[in-house]
Amino acid sequence: MSEESRKGQLDLGINRQPEKDRNFHLGGRSFYFFDFDDNIAFLTTPLILFHKDTGAEVMISSGDFAQYHQSIGKSGPYADYTMDFNDETGTFRNFRDLNLSDAEKLNGKKQIFVRDVAEALGFPDFQWKGPSWECFYHATFNQRPLSVITARGHHPDTVKEGIRVFVKNKLLPLEPNYLSLYPVSHKATRIGLGDVDLSQGTAELKQRAIRASVEKAIELYGYNAHHRFGMSDDDPKNIQLIVEEMTRLKSRFPEMSFFMIETQHGNFIKHEVKNSGLAGEKIENLSQLSFFEDDRRKS
Structure with missing residues (x-):
């Protein structure tokens, strides 16, 4: 079997069995929140x-x-x-999205985000796969409820279309089980998050998106003390305010678990948000299959 064929089998999960949530037997679910750029993937969008x-x-x-x-x-x-x-x-x-005409759409013109995802796949994996790609794959493969919370200003459908490029190229076995999509610079998304005068910054909007996603998770999957939430991001200011928001959520839902995954400068640092503060752990030389597991398997 060629190297390319083996790679395709790994990406499609042919040799991987679906795994139940760690707290499935207790009714708990694991919810994955991702920034996109420099986390799921590195794009060349300038x-x-x-x-x-x-x-x-x-x-x-x-x-x-x-x-x-x-x-x-x-x-x-x-x-x-x-x-x-x-x-x-x-x-x-x-x-941001281009204002494409019907004729341009019919002629196959794509939004910048969709084109940039497709272009990235022309590079070797190590150049475009972000530090949280394996977590993203793991969450998708196992159909964990998943949110994309990004500073981009595309329509949520554009973000879905871009991620669909991974599926079409057999890098994901199926589309994610979306809990929510929040491109927080998209005007309608901002207004939906309560920023009616469009005055809030990206980090503050990500706070609101995290809160809204946690509330939606509880609405859809029920309240359970064994739910676990994790978010990855690389921007230092975003990380600070995400931790602040998760601290508030931990105070509101003390039985549940909250994790901040810091991916700046190529690192992968997992912080659990506890009532007493943060507990941090730097992960090296491991495939980040899950935000939550301590016994990650090597790739």
Whole structure:
């Protein structure tokens, strides 16, 4: 059997058996919340900064933006640059949907996100698979309730279409069991999260999306003290506010378990949010099959 065939069998889960939730016998479920960029996958979608004096554009990656965005225009390598928040011409224009005509759709033109996912798959796995890819695969394969909470501003259907590219290319065996989809810069999504005047920042909106997802999980699957929730993200500010939100949720639902998975700089650090604070564990050289298990299997 060729290497490519073996890889396809692994991706499709042919040699893997579905696993029940760790607390299935107690009625508990495991809920997986993912940021997309630099967590599930690395895409080449650029952000655009503008020189303060000349207006000249410079493109930066989402990883660099996560690292430097708090110092843009102030200090560091982008001290002389600024952001523009116009959805069509500004910094995040590639993270928003295009206004495609019916004719363009009929001719097969895709949204930027869908095209960028397809383009990423032309690179070797180690270049596009993010640090939480194996967790994402594990959750999808076992049909765990799954939420995508991303700073992108695409329509939720566009995010689904992009993830469907993984399925079409046999990198996922089936589509995720979506609990919720929150691209928190999408205007209708923001309003649905209560940001009616569009004034909240990304991290605050992710807090609201986490809270809404936990509430939806309890609504759909019932209240159970053995439910477990985990969220992965790479942005330091987002991580801080996600922990704050999970701390509030832990206080509200003290019997349930909450985990923050920190994936910045290529690390995979699992923090359990406890009433007494955080308990952190850095994971190395292991396949992150699950946010929650202590005995992860090697790939």
